[in-house]
Amino acid sequence: MAPFSTMLAYLLMVVAPLAAAVPFHNRHSLTPQTHTHTALNMTHLMNVVINPHAKNIIAGRYIVVYNNTFGDAAISAKQAQFAAAIAKRNLGKRDGLGNLLSTEIHSFKLHTWRAMALDADNDMIQSIFDSEEVAYIEADTKVQNTALVAQTNATPGLIRLSNKDIGGQNYVFDTSAASGMTAYVVDTGIRVTHTEFEGRATFGANFINTNDTDENGHGSHVAGTIGGATFGVAKNIKLVAVKVLDASGSGSNSGVLNGMQFVINDVQTKKLAGKAVMNMSLGGSFSTAVNNAITALANAGIVPVVAAGNENQDTANTSPGSAPQAITVGAIDATNDVRASFSNFGAGVDIYAPGVNVLSVGIKSDIDTATLSGTSMATPHVAGLAAYLMTLEGVTNVDDVSNLIKNLATKTGATVQQNVAGTTDLIANNANL
Template sequence: MLGALFLLAAPLAAALPPYVVETTVSHDRRDLPIVNAFAERPVENTYIAVFNSTFGTEAIDARISAMSSTIQKRNLNKRGLDGKYLSTEMKSITLGDWRCAAFQGDADMVREFNGADEVAYVEADTWYKTTAAIMQTNAPPGLNRISHARAGEQGYIFDESACEGMTVYVVDTGVRVDHVEFEGRAVMGANFVNNVDTDENGHGSHVAGTIAGATFGVCKKANIVGVKVLGADGAGQNQGILQGMQFVLNDVKSKGIQNKAVMNMSLGGGFSQALNRAIAALLDGGIVPVVAAGNEKQDARNTSPASAPQAITVGAIDATNDQFASFSNFGSVVDVNGPGVKVLSVGIASTVATNVLSGTSMASPHVAGLTAYVMGLTGRQASEMSDMLKSLASNSPARVKNIAQGTSPLIVNNGNLS
């Protein structure tokens, strides 16, 4: 969250007016020069300025400095309609050659910043959430489905050595790293929500368990890095998600694990040019971005990060019968489908707790784990993984039943066709 920083000036005498006059900011976003003026769930008075990549580092640094100075001066003692003081800080985010900055401000500030040559566009910051995991009972294992050509087969067939040295970043609600399923292979890497460095919701831990849990995981020897961008209520701001992605890119680079890293994002919200562009920067950095299609029963091209061309976007099926999940988003941006109905994985009530959830949130980590598995087994580059997963799925005769027109019918498979 953007921090609230403000000063109170005490008058020298009762007869003198206060040194700083407090004002309230109010404007209609539909009148602003922003690319998502009609976005759902906007964050009040909060925006993301995306910089023009044709300008060099020095020019953008200078523009950020000027913008930061403007914010510090003009946001002093200003409140939004929610009664909270506007932040006087600006958060700069860099992913490779792509740069943006999050700020709070009034309509005049948005117009001024948007008019700068170095700024490509401004969009409203918006709220994102987990892709609507639903409590269920009596879970059949989804692992069986991704290692067989037909639904209903028993046993998960895999190469146990394939995931050694692979790292999967779970950009979510955090991870309960002391759960026995993770065998000491999970750590919390960063937190952009609060000071509680664990999973307060349960969603992220469940996702991580499907990726790399000893029992429930697809890629059982992979390392897990939790990146907390969503709070206890399963919601978070786009700027926090972008900061989380910046951490992932920098962490992979510092560890030298390019093309040995996958990022799972089981979250979604309205369409965001900034978020989709950040996805591209991660793939350029040797990281495979795997994302959930979403659970609104709508065309996923209207949402992000599902609509990002460089992401592997995952729809959900019922692993017992290959039926397309009733809740799953659909459309041409869906690349493959994975088990997302009644998935058993890690819970957070204790170090041995389990939970059963449904959603494209659960389908995505099956594919993220499989991506890490195939990368580890073949040594292929991050940029090759989308086509390779589709090729493996195409080799299987299985196809999704009752799927929406224009949606890929491919069901992920690890190469075992028995």
């Protein structure tokens, strides 16, 4: 399955210029743009971090993943020691680029997976690395959306999703599907007041120091494809905005982890295991931490659907696109089933869906529309389809949902045209269920 390098939040914008559990009340920006340095020298930490050559590393910021052979009590005690040391050591201190280091840490507990994100100088991160409770450390990296703005407004994406062949006239669907389901949109936020959402979209959490609403448009567009009244695949679903990307579509791996922590907490609080999907139309360079967090989330009863990415490269180089427990989605043009020229490929791609000139929600007003292209746009077609099938067929875990989607796609006989060898040729379809 399927960069968090720029977690090109697979807000995947390819046309014009390539245009995509912590309580919420602790809203701290996890995208310190002033920390970002594309030519950061990590040679001094080659033996400490597992990704010293990653793109778009955030200077002085790390994701520390704990060894799961230790119990919660031992990890909590060790983390308290780290937090106390950071609070003192980072006070008034700057990193090598002159940026003030934060004195706070962000803790993650996704099912049995535990980690923390923090700012640290070289000596401190070496000390943390030497602790037996620590499994590995990643340098935090930047993520970003990458949706593609198109010039036209017509898109046959929904029609393609319910027709065996190209050129269908209607979107055929069960009007009761996705009732009782919730989709978490981990993205730039959602314009929840838009008429397309009929009151079914709500604000969940904001891990960016900006307004709670969508200032970019990518997240709202994605949400509209999942569950909009006109543009949506699953027209009864509830939509929850989890904002991890700013107005420019930028974010960080640690910010995305905070978003996932919120999702798993909310699902557990509301007893939604087996009734929730998570859409992540974003991505960046390969991240072991992010992929493991996806696995933890899937094990907690949430179906993660992620974008393959828009770099026309193997998804194995990206996260979360390469996460084994995610359903990774590539993009086709629904008018001819041709693989989109920008779409990532490889064995990690599970399914293709319409991702060229997709019409959905805009953010200029509560009735605005926008047309975007990218694997970011293909992904919500499959997230909506997953929720649709979960209610109709009674499947609840990611493996069963993924297999059902693939089986239905196989039955249509439709295949991706001009595809890359070694990549699935299956096109998502609801088989008129």
